[in-house]
Amino acid sequence: MKRILFCFTFVIVPAVMFAQQHQLKLWYKQPAKEWTEALPLGNGRLGAMVYGGVGEEHLQLNEGTLWSGGPVKANINPDAPKYLAAVRDALLKKQDYAEAIKLAKKMQGLYTESYLPLGDLYIKQQLKDTAQLNYYRDLDIGRAVATTRFTSNGVTYTRTMFSSAPDQVIVLRFTADKPGQLNLKIAANSLLHHQIKQNSRTVMALSGKAPSHVDPVYYNPNNHPIEYNDADKCTGMRFVLKYKVINEDGRVLADSSGISVNGASSLMLLVSAATSFNGFDKCPDKDEQLIADSYLAKAAAKPYATLLAAHIADYQKYFNRVTLNLQPPAKNTNAGLPTNERINGYTAGAADPGYESLYFQYGRYLLISSSRPGGVPANLQGIWNNEMRPPWSSNYTININTQMNYWPAEVTNLSEMHKPLFGFIKDLSVTGKTTARQFYNMKGWVAHHNTDIWAISNPVGDKGQGDPKWANWNMGGNWLCRHLWEHYLYTNDKKFLKQDAYPLMKGAAEFCLNWLVEDQNGYLVSVPSLSPENDFIDENGKKGEVSVATTMDMSIIYDLFTNLIDASKALGIDPEFRAMLVAKRSKLYPLHIGKLGNLQEWYKDFKDVDPHHRHVSHLYGLYPGSQISALNTPAFADAARKTLEIRGDDGTGWSLAWKVNFWARLLDGNHAHTIIRELLKSSLGAQEDIHHGGGVYPNMFDSHPPFQIDGNFGGTAGMAEMLLQSQLKEIHLLPALPDAWGAGDVKGLKARGNFSVDIKWANKKLVSAKISAQNAGLCKIRTAEKIEIKGVKLKVQQTSKGYVSSFTAKKGNTYVLNAL
Template sequence: MELWYKEPASYWEEALPLGNGRLGAMVWSGTAQEKISLNEDSLWSGYPQSHDISGAAEYYLQARRLSMEKKYEEAQALLEQNVLGEYTQSYLPLGELTLDMAHPEGEIQNYKRALELEKALSRLEYSAGEINYTREMFISAPDQVIVMHISADRPGMVSLKAGFSCQLRAGVSIEENRMILDGIAPSQVDPSYIDSPDPVIYEDDPEKKGMQFCAVLEIDSEGGEMKRLPEGLEVIHADSVTLFLAARTSFNGPFRHPFLEGRPYKEPCFAELQAAREKGYDRLLERHIEEYQQYFNRVSMDLGPGREELPVPERLADWDKDVDPARFTLLFQYGRYLLISSSRPGTQPANLQGIWNQHLRAPWSSNYTVNINTEMNYWGAETVNLPEMHEPLFDLIRNLRISGGNTARIHYNAGGFVSHHNSDIWCLSTPVGNRGKGTAVYAFWPLSAGWLSAHVYDHYLFSGDLDFLRQTGYPVIHDAARFFLDVLTENEDGELIFAPSTSPENQFIYHGKVCAVSQTTTMTMAIVREVLENAAACCRVLGTDQEFLAEAEEALGRLPSYRIGSRGELLEWNEELEENEPTHRHTSHLYPLYPGRQISLEETPELAEACRRTLELRGEESTGWALAWRICLWARLHDGEKAYGMLKKQMRPVNGSNPMNYQQGGGCYPNMFGAHPPFQIDSNFGSCAGIAEMLMQSTEETIDLLPALPRAFGTGMVSGLRTRAGATVAVSFRDGRLEKAELKGTMPQERELTVCYKGRKKKIILGKGMSVSLTEADF
């Protein structure tokens, strides 16, 4: 369970990530110079602002009328000119810590750097001359500090100079054995894809200033001498050196001004450093590993033998050969590691890059892209036994319910709440695009609140936590449903639809022109259906809101059915339209297959076959995150070989020397970060979820064992996966066949469940503390 390499990182996508949910670091592990790229999850540009557009609702209603008349081009132009507002703000890099190392003369030998997933520990070993050096680094969640320990096997051989650099407005000061980076974030950072003459703006007006931030480094040396330099700190001839780094911002919530109402940010750093120094390196490491492993060790996996004797780049070079099934175990556990490292209770949710970003203007602002990417980050959270890491997303949703309530009222004359395809730390809920021609294809998509609400309902299903459902889940689901009920309109067949609508980032040909806005789409109506079904289920479970329940059930009975096209495919729009890009990366209309559960092989075989045909027509090449979605979709269709084909492509090495090459095919970088390209972490999380789906799937009442097991995973096991049916699952298999499954009940009340294997079924009774063992002979 380690990623290891024979050379230092030469670019960012070769460095190795550490994180505690809030603090992030990319470790380059150079010998002459160590470079640590730093992030803090609340460091964003901007401050709270309202971007709701007064009068937008009237234009929305006009666009709806035009779409119902099938004047799609006119509807799109109207929306783009009148209802699209400002872009989100940007997630920012904190800075870089550099350590210039002094070594005795001699060739660098025996080099090995590694990221140990089981300990969340970066480790570097090498020799210089006759001296053997070791660096260990981790980021502690219990103590909220970054810690690095540098040692040599002879006394007095550790010498270094430490310095900070930063792309933001910041200064460095030296106090005793501390080095302090203190700065302020920009008030505005335009997206990298916008051609702006002044893309990064710092305001002098206090009401428009961005958030303040600091990083504080403290050095503790064993032996040797420490010097204060104008630009940093120097340690000379120490036996060993321990570095402690703390960082904070003045962010005080999405609705408080970070400069005028900011939280203290320096004093907590000093307190954290003092507490860390008093504990010392060994105790800090012990506390870090113990806390981290309570999450990581919940799930074990073995998919077969591997080539662990090879460094990662050599293992990736054989991505298309069936010689190293253990690399998929590594990919799965790396996904779990990254989620633990980038999303913890009380932190910000994982963004497009988790918490790791080096760019002042990151790709797509490294924001919350909620037309799939943010949701994909959390697809596996419950199944892979990390429900706590889901919590930051719930915090974002709760806050979007506030800002999105205003947007629903102002933009749609509706109750409830709405959000569109982008958000940020300030909980922007309005459609972006800034009145740009052609932007509706991504910007006008008022469905994300609905999709996000499915996450809170899923958390309830996995946990059975009625208090959570009552206090958090149902209020969110109710308001997402309320918005949809208020905007649904009758079509010519008397059905209720959400109009106008787009299918995320895809377009069609209409009357010879490329267009994105139609009457409605399959994904739109799938999300509407799912939200109304979840809202109705909540009302029944909680015994509440009977009038609302009746309204939701009446609307559900009038939603249109899914339609199959002339090629046997599931239609993407409300009518059969020519696709502008037949191999488009988004497979949005397959939402009811995955992550939704409205289409299945058993319950809706004809629609499942249409989903299969759709995937065949879309082709087998795409971007990184889109390949991850296809893994999950093929797994839901119980096609292990197709899912495995997509999974292999996730391991395809991508040249990171040009990481901004959007046109290069998907795969992964040398550090196994997902390559869109550029880097997006959603493909890591989506692949992790997809592997879990290949081995086990669940509904509220069923558990499907090994539904999409490929031949390459002939013999192995997984334990600790969670289900919606109130059980954790351990399953072992040999030569592609079930060897043994053990199911342990997690719900307080006993319930009857159906366990499925290769189309055969077995009824069992499970309750909390109960367990059932099954073999293939039991089916």
């Protein structure tokens, strides 16, 4: 084989790529009035929403570990295991679904805690003329820098801001193009209980304590949903927010009201914050003051240029790995519009593939900004929240939403950002082992529908107040295990598989082995079983939600067993356990096709209460699983297609994002693009309900409604899935390319097997590709056209779905292929 000398690296970036990335901006001609118009900055821990006001700049701030509550308490509901047999009897023998609901409620624990806002920073600026001349603000996602610029009374003022991961501070620089024109008053506030102190002439501190408990916004049993308990040292973590002015000229003075700056030409403002969080299972007792002071002092010793350069280098090390260029139509008049106007034009029907590629990269920006190694995972709103009782507690909802946050991590070359989730799964396995024992008298570990920074794993619901169709669903941990396996598939990291993934996957499988029982036909079934947040109409015309062997439950268990079997083979361990899994898997209740030709969602072919329900949980085997595929299981793929047709193309933001991935897996690029147009439309004026929500806010945040970040991440993953798939142990190039993306190129995507992939296409056909092998091994490439790789002898198989070309790749080689 000829060794190809040109080999990709994804840290050294060509000048052309820099030019492309520099154009990746959200920009506006006016300040933000609403939170969903403000622009997000983040370093994985410190988040800021920048409003860009003229007379008053406003930064709404977050710190990723600031939550209510404390470590999970044991023995929340000691009677819970008593009801399992009764629930199973009601379902398997009596088919009394109403009774099953009543009994399931008796097996619930407490609700999760809530992610909280840190505070608000206000910078009032004295201006002689408040008229906005040449106003401009942007978020450059190629550099992770926000800029606000305007002219007042002949003076141009510029504010530049970023959240630095290397220095762990938020940095703001204020400049005026004429000397001595900056006159500012800087002050902070918080919705949490707090005190404000002057630390020095240039430093202010806001410190306080989080609530000991916050009820979910949808649960209001009393008049005190936010509780503070200063006597309990294990709940209500402490926090501190500090800010320091570093001026080059002018006068700076701090007092109890904040910091005043007069007559400056430029200055730097550093923002540091920390909490006392010390891990999911410990009382929050870290010294937050010491942590915040340390970050602030180290950053203050560096000039602005050094801080900025370190920030950009660190960020672009990840972001610049992938570029996406979707060539615009001949007349794309919207490309030069401000982002809010561009969204409106797209909503009105304009073709704007550049906006679609911006959305793709925005998802990558948000993941880098909200999930960094060593930190906690991105929650339901990433790290950005401005409410004391945020929607759904801004927690970790693990019946789809948390998982969706990390769908783009591996395929869009951000594997490192996946790591916080792995650490969290390990935490969850610890509390989950207690939950398995205390709620079910079973081995292994289990996690349900909701969790939080404390890794709560029990069925939520304040011991009987939760709706079982979401509260009692217990496959969340099993689903999260797919992320462990995916990371191995993409990286081939056997050390990670052996030390981290395999033990966690095995513990989850041990619970499943305890949980499964035989039905009257000898199949192993999950009982009780839910299809998250959905319900059915039984044979007697009655509404039900707690069932037996829902397709989602059985698909997740099948997936876990299959992945664990493959992991055991890869590591060469546990042959007896592997053999048992193979035997148990063969007895799992199988997939069924319903009378409408759809994939059956329930144990029986029940009717839907809501045929257009936002959840399409029973298609788990299509995506993110691989049990169903258009290539290998066409009958079930057709049933999945029918299911999606019945569900319809409406939905909330995250639901639309999931549908993009479904249609991509069905190899229907045009339908996937139809959903993308729904996902990326303006949410303003849309019906805010569970069917007709979706779209984006002016800052391109996904609208559930309200804001949920999972739609952004799921949309990015779906676009990648349209361009590259590898779940079937082959690299499928352009599997679901829509007509709207007739020409373009993508660089730096990852395929399973640890391959990096570049693709170029024109006239909806593959032109060329480059595949870089980070590991040696068999490489299969599926294409619509026949290909060649110079110097490589390919084994080619022609199928009804195109060509499959295979060869043995050598580690470190890059293979250039061309379509014939």
